[in-house]
Amino acid sequence: MVSEKLSKKLKTLVEATDLGQIRSEYKAITALFPYAVWQERDGKHEMLNAFLYVVGASKWFGFMWNHIGPLFPKLLDEESHISLKRASVLVSPHLRWWSLPTSKHLIQPLATAASAIPYTNEVGMSVVDTLLQIASDHSLRQYIPLDMWSWLNTHPPLPPVCRGRYLAGLSNTLQIVQALGDIEILKSFLLLVWSEWNGLYFEGLKETYSSIWDDLSEIEMWHHREDLLKHLDHVLGQLDLGLEHLRQRDPDINEDGIQQRKDQYRTLQKVLLEVDMEATEMLIGEPLRLAIHFCPLTSIDRHKVPLNVYVCSSPPVSIVACLGYSLPLP
Amino acid sequence: MLTTIDPASTALEGIRKSYAADIPGMANFDGLQCYHEINAVHATLVGRRRRLFFEWMNYEPTTQEHVFFANTLARIAHKGKQDGKVPRWILRFVIHSMSHDPPPPIPVITDCLTIIAIDLECDVSHARALGLSGRYVDLRQLWVSLTVKVVHSQWRF
Numbered sequence: 001m002v003s004e005k006l007s008k009k010l011k012t013l014v015e016a017t018d019l020g021q022i023r024s025e026y027k028a029i030t031a032l033f034p035y036a037v038w039q040e041r042d043g044k045h046e047m048l049n050a051f052l053y054v055v056g057a058s059k060w061f062g063f064m065w066n067h068i069g070p071l072f073p074k075l076l077d078e079e080s081h082i083s084l085k086r087a088s089v090l091v092s093p094h095l096r097w098w099s100l101p102t103s104k105h106l107i108q109p110l111a112t113a114a115s116a117i118p119y120t121n122e123v124g125m126s127v128v129d130t131l132l133q134i135a136s137d138h139s140l141r142q143y144i145p146l147d148m149w150s151w152l153n154t155h156p157p158l159p160p161v162c163r164g165r166y167l168a169g170l171s172n173t174l175q176i177v178q179a180l181g182d183i184e185i186l187k188s189f190l191l192l193v194w195s196e197w198n199g200l201y202f203e204g205l206k207e208t209y210s211s212i213w214d215d216l217s218e219i220e221m222w223h224h225r226e227d228l229l230k231h232l233d234h235v236l237g238q239l240d241l242g243l244e245h246l247r248q249r250d251p252d253i254n255e256d257g258i259q260q261r262k263d264q265y266r267t268l269q270k271v272l273l274e275v276d277m278e279a280t281e282m283l284i285g286e287p288l289r290l291a292i293h294f295c296p297l298t299s300i301d302r303h304k305v306p307l308n309v310y311v312c313s314s315p316p317v318s319i320v321a322c323l324g325y326s327l328p329l330p
Numbered sequence: 331m332l333t334t335i336d337p338a339s340t341a342l343e344g345i346r347k348s349y350a351a352d353i354p355g356m357a358n359f360d361g362l363q364c365y366h367e368i369n370a371v372h373a374t375l376v377g378r379r380r381r382l383f384f385e386w387m388n389y390e391p392t393t394q395e396h397v398f399f400a401n402t403l404a405r406i407a408h409k410g411k412q413d414g415k416v417p418r419w420i421l422r423f424v425i426h427s428m429s430h431d432p433p434p435p436i437p438v439i440t441d442c443l444t445i446i447a448i449d450l451e452c453d454v455s456h457a458r459a460l461g462l463s464g465r466y467v468d469l470r471q472l473w474v475s476l477t478v479k480v481v482h483s484q485w486r487f
Contacts, residue, residue, distance in 0.1 A: 005447055006450065006452060029450075031446050035433075067422050067425050067426075070387070070426075071425075071429040
């Protein structure tokens with residue numbers, strides 16, 4: 001009976017959309033988590049669902065009280081039930097990784113547990129959010145197992161308020177991703193971090209510019225540049241929908257923030273196009289350069305290239321340049 | 331010293347004053363066999379004036395003790411809310427108790443959920459854990475069990 005009242009209360013808190021009240025109750029709500037996971041183990045999902053619902057609705061970073069920390073090693077233990085592992089993975093973005101005394105000891109077990117449970121968007125979202133949070137922390141990032149980074153390639157739809165993505169845009173996490181030397185992971189990282197829901201700041205922005213030049217300037221990177229440009233088109237399109245539209249999902253967003261993001265992403269678009277142009281020039285030399293100036297080139301479709309004809313495809317404009325000499329195709 | 335006390339009466343305030351005069355707020359009960367129980371009484375009596383931090387980490391009671399203690403704390407939470415909130419040390423007890431694997435006995439779970447419900451301002455007036463006539467904060471039994479243990483321990487203030 002008390003249990004029913006509690007899950008009803010959690011739903012009421014969310015429906016009242018009183019973020020202040022939800023946040024002020026974070027300690028009591030956190031205290032419910034152990035009960036929710038034991039219920040989950042018994043196949044009763046209502047309390048964990050209600051818990052995740054209210055924690056997600058709080059739109060508050062680090063919702064969970066640190067005193068919950070000692071429970072996690074038990075949940076993440078290899079021998080623990082799969083539902084407990086799943087519960088701990090789902091709430092992991094809401095832990096205060098930056099101040100939890102046992103944080104560094106939880107990262108490897110979390111990665112192992114995440115791999116042991118069936119993939120869903122919620123699981124992917126939680127792991128990626130948590131991974132990015134940990135990666136932004138100088139004292140924790142060294143404990144991230146290498147294979148955990150491949151979670152970025154799952155491209156889960158991150159929520160509008162996402163601490164991991166926010167921190168990744170703020171810090172020098174990109175350096176860590178670059179150091180992995182895996183272009184797919186780097187691209188996935190950029191696709192996740194470039195979002196209408198947050199901008200890039202300080203180190204994050206500076207590093208992104210240099211990464212585009214350092215890591216994406218080779219001619220064979222054309223399809224990565226194309227994916228990133230398409231993504232930027234999408235992000236800018238979302239930002240163009242305006243404040244009212246975006247506020248439906250993130251009430252804290254404001255006009256200045258939208259404008260700032262538009263400026264940043266347009267600049268990134270420009271940088272990518274410049275890099276693309278330079279790479280193309282290196283490949284084909286001067287004759288095509290003038291032609292390219294007249295079209296918004298974003299990529300080169302190498303599959304359609306005969307020896308002496310180069311096809312540049314950039315919807316909606318396509319041009320065919322007859323160069324009159326053989327191209328050094330890879 | 332502590333008996334059944336009506337929280338609305340001035341008696342509890344009198345006891346608090348006497349206690350505070352004899353026992354400093356920052357008293358250290360480390361090493362006592364009944365460290366957690368004494369801290370609970372201490373927090374109940376001085377907690378209004380200062381924030382108290384004590385660990386539940388090593389609290390491993392017998393089932394009987396756990397059931398009794400959880401019920402006592404549920405009653406204290408019910409009557410002793412501070413500024414509309416349950417004292418944080420009681421919520422920490424809830425997290426500790428509920429984090430056991432296997433989970434604690436059902437009466438402990440019920441009391442812990444009742445404590446959370448009180449903090450979240452759910453209506454718990456009919457909660458069995460608090461008893462239908464749970465009008466008073468009953469610390470007498472707790473105190474009796476404490477005094478038995480205290481004689482074997484050494485106080486350090």
